[in-house]
Amino acid sequence: MEKISIKIEETIDKIKKIYGNSSDINTRIINIKGTKIGCIFLESSSATATISDFIIKSAIYAEKSKTIFDNLFNTLKNKLFNCQLFTIENFKDFPYYLSSGFTIIIVDGNDKAIVMETRANLDRGITESTSEPIIRGPKDSFTESHSKNLGLIRKRIKDPNLWFDEIKLGRRTKTRITIAYINNIADKIKIRKIKDRLNEIDIDGILDSGNIRDYLTSQKSIFPQIKSSERPDTACQELLNGKIVILVENSPFILILPTVFLDYIKSPEDQNQKSINISFTRILRFFALIITILTPAIYIAIATYDQNTIPDKLLISLAVQREGVPFPTFFEIILFMTVFEILRESDLKSPTNMSTAMSIVGALVLGQAAVDASIVSPITIIIVAITSICSLIFQDSDFINGIRFWRFLFILASSMLGVIGILSMSLIWITKMASLENLNTSFLSPIAPFDKTGNQDAIIKEATPNIYERPKYISSKNIIKQGGRK
Amino acid sequence: MKKALTVIIICLLLCGCEDYAELNNLSIVTAAGIDKAGDKYEVTLLIANSPKNETTNKEGEAKTTVYQGKAKTIAEAVKIIDKKTPKQLYFSHINVVVISEEIGKEGFLNVADWLIRHPQTRNRFYLMQVNENKAGDVLKIISPLESFPSQSIATLIESNKNSRSVGDTASYSNFIGRILETGYEPIMSTIKINGTVKEGSTQENLETTEPKTYLSLGPLAIYKKDKLIETTTKKQTDLIYVITNEAKELLYNIKYKNSSINIFSNAVKTKIKLKNENSVDIYVEAKGSIYEANGNINLNSTSEIENIEKIWKTSMKKDLIKLIKQIKTEYKSDIFGFGNMIYKNYPQKWKKIKDKWNEKYFNNLNINVHTKTEIISTASLTKTLRDDEK
Structure with missing residues (x-):
């Protein structure tokens, strides 16, 4: 924990020094009724239009208005138009937020800072899947944007039991990694194991989900033991089966755990x-x-x-x-x-x-x-x-x-x-x-060890109306998949 | 782990690729002919994959070559051939083995040992006997319809299996099986060269529309143990197949009211029943249709058809009895396996008679032939053409 200096010039200098006076670091000092406030942002990762519209404009209006602010910091915090806005007290958090596209607002005489989301739109839109094309079924695929990816899953499963657990990994990249699962289906032991393994990772950078794949398998095998997919419908299908899906920021490929051999001869179209x-x-x-x-x-x-x-x-x-x-x-x-x-x-x-x-x-x-x-x-x-x-x-x-x-x-x-x-x-x-x-x-389940419920959709697939239970080998919790069994 | 890996690697290196052979280093033998030349055996081998100076043979088209070797034993003769060919002889694809009449008379078992003992040969090939010509010559005849001679012989047999009843008698395993079985004598199919060998073995034979030389199937040869007794006639061959229940098609000619009628039957069923130790019943049931009828016969009338049926019945019975009598008395070879039936049903009795079965007891066996015939249709014409003229 490193305290934020109450003098804004001092803080700005410090940040500039940390970033080595990089060309994309931008600061703006505005005077509001005698109190100086400073805005710090990286012009490369933030949307400058948002910053001018919502921060600079508000500040200048405040300067012109007749209201007297007894506590400028609290007023800014309450009056700024943005849904992602919070205060931080640790100077060490600054670089993460700056690089993620946030704008930091510091007020002279305060040892706290307001961070506001002003992220630039740096990703492509949702496009058709190129690595897993299908004829019959939804065409959208995951993108590099983490929140969009989560949204693509959330929009398909509206149950609040769909939980997202987030971990930040990578000493330098600070990549967001989300473990998605349906709480009352997925196996708790498996989730804990995955989290334990992820927390053990201490590497400088994670740029794609492929980078963490090897950490999640216990043995060295030539066949991959974790399936990756760029299709939201596949991810949701597996979530409903009780599997756990890992999404990595900036990667359109998700990881599905646990994967068995037969998963590779299945296709997203099969359902x-x-x-x-x-x-x-x-x-x-x-x-x-x-x-x-x-x-x-x-x-x-x-x-x-x-x-x-x-x-x-x-x-x-x-x-x-x-x-x-x-x-x-x-x-x-x-x-x-x-x-x-x-x-x-x-x-x-x-x-x-x-x-x-x-x-x-x-x-x-x-x-x-x-x-x-x-x-x-x-x-x-x-x-x-x-x-x-x-x-x-x-x-x-x-x-x-x-x-x-x-x-x-x-x-x-x-x-x-x-x-x-x-x-x-x-x-x-x-x-x-x-x-x-x-x-x-x-790896060979549900064939060896044999699992009756799993074999309803192994090589031979039974008609969907006849499959009442989800495969037991994935998770034995809450096994009923379909009602109306006679 | 490292130890296990070392052991596996050493094991792999020790095996030394014992049976290793590249395909292009093999001379694939597809047919063999065995002749007798003086006191020596003359073995002819047909090698199917010789490119014959064509270095770019892309269509997978094979040219054949024939090699001959003469020696006192078969194995020695083959060794001589092996020295003549640049590549290693490979026997597992022998399709056809042709033996000459002399080999048959001398005894086939002298030859058979090498064929069975060789590790590469299989017993799924056709065994044929050639009369008049040399066995080696059969392999030289090129057929315009098949790429190499052995294939043409095999196709000839296979296509005739249904129509002209060659059946399993042509296979080597059947022949050997009959020799080894108690109370059974073998029969062998024959093959015939029509035309001269010299013309048949050259490329010119392929270029004419009417091949000057071709191969055709001949009648059956009756053996006793491994020795040739007699080659039968075409008619006898047909009737032998009727008794052994292998006749799938039978064309029978009868005389009726001065006219000749051909009856074609594709459902001939024969059952042989052992009545007691001394007599056998043969039940032949034939259904046929009139194939050809010349003369004044009213095929519309039921009585006429019944008459034809009766004549067919009696004439077939007469022919069968005549054939059996000839085999019993002249050839003295139990090719129908009656002895085998006695052996299975009356083993005590068989012990007493087995030594003199073919010579004495087979002749004494009471064989009753029962025939039953039925004409099921008169094909497309209900009357004869002559009948219509009136």
Whole structure:
């Protein structure tokens, strides 16, 4: 606690010194009936029009009026038109408010200061989601503005039991982090655990929700254990299921805890369509997952060890295709997998107007020319293409990268041991996944451990009118979701 | 954790990729032909994936090559071929094995051991016998409709499975199974080369609209144990399939009132029942329709149809009895497995007779044939054309 000096010039000098006389720091001293008041604000983060309209104008009117102020500080505090206005006594709070776009009003002879919200509008509007586009369902998405994000959730769930707990993290960034949950559904132990873990963070800056992701998982795993989303409807759906949502200031991506494996094969659209079609789509996504992890490994295993499992016409065709290719099958696959990953990475990073050139080079030059030059066989291109198409069905890029890692492990195992290698690697994979756990929730729930309520909306989704209870594995509190059960 | 990782890495390195083989280093054998040349075996292998000087073979189109080796044993002959081919021979995709008449007469089991014992071969291939020609020559005939000879033989068998009843008798596992089973003698399908081998093995055979040389399926060959007894005729083959209940289609010609009638039947059902130790009942039930009828027959009248049914019934019965008698007395080979039925139902009796079953007791077996026929339709015409003229 550092006291505010009663002399306003002294305070202003001090602030200017702290900010190193930065060009955007602005001060204004106004005389009201012999008493000096000072306004301090950062012109970069505050709306100067608001300051002139509501502070400077009021002060000048006060100067002109005939009223005599016996206590100017209290009068200002009561008469200024603004809903976010409060007093502070600690000088150390000054930088936080200034940088957040507040204006500090100090009155000569007072050791308190009034702070008033005059934030500049520095964010883009609410736009359509780009990372999780859907056809049927609400189109809005979270933005960088923290209060807008909270509003998008609040506007959907009007229950006062929707609670927002705020923590400020980051020594330098002082980022606002909000833990949102529905009080009488969410598991208290999980909320406490999350808060404990967040409070342990002592880092200089948090710029995105991705920065705190790693602090919230207990184990190191290749698959992400926290799903992130930029869709308010997904966030609300998960809140209603009893999950906990973490919003980070300046980040359009929220974090959803606890996340299980099956959450990645679900899509935000799933709640808006007929359940039987969704069940079919989810089975399709599950197959895509298996295909994208196993296809290259299975191809290597049967093409280099178990040729007798290939039907004869196909085998002969494959053998003729491989004629003249100088590399071993394993190397061929690894080479083209890597080329594809590089292509994907560069496509993500390149500006949109360059992506046409990229796809021409990628598809025509690499694909066709490599086959013509006998560097790879056509079947390799097919395998890599199927694998990559199937991996792009998933929206979470962290999850895709997790799949990629395991795919390479499977390729390695199958190139050394063939089908036996794939089998043993599958064992390792399943064991690894089953051993993952976060916030007392197993990664493979509700399948293992089996949970009946959770399985109503796992891979097979029952019709919404028939789901009466929310999944128990998330929270066992207040389990009834829908009334009218016979 | 580190220890476990080290163990895993060492294990992976120790395995040494034992069965590792790249696809383009394999010579995929899809058919084999086995001949007898003097006291030596001549083995012919058909290799399906030879690019034949075409370095850019993009369509997955395969060209075939045939290699031959001659030695005292099959294994040695294969070794000789292995030295001739630059790549490693790969046997798991053998589709067809063709043996010559001489091999059949000498005994197939001399050859079979290598085919079963080899770790790569599977028992799901077709086993055929070729009469008159050499087995190796069958593999050389190029068919205009299939990319390589073994495929054309396999397709020939598979497409005929329904129509001309080749059935499971063509498969190798069936043949071996029958040899090993008690009281059963095997039969083998035959294949025939029509035309000359020289013309059939060149590219020119593909370029003509009417192939000069082609392969066709022949009648069945009757074996006793592993030795060839006799090759039957086309008609006998059809009737053998009727008795073994494998006939899916049967075209039967009968004479009625000076006219020739063809009856087509696609529902022939046969049941064999063992009456007692010494007699067997064969029930044949055939439903058919008139396929072709020339002459003055009124197909509208029920009595005429009944007459035709009766004649069909008696003539089929006569033919079947004649066939069974021929097999009993001339070939002395129980290809229908009556012995097997006795073995299963009267094991005590079988013990006494099994040594002389084919020679003596099979001949003494009382076989009664019961036929039942029914004409279900006369197809699109109710009268014969000659009948209409009047």
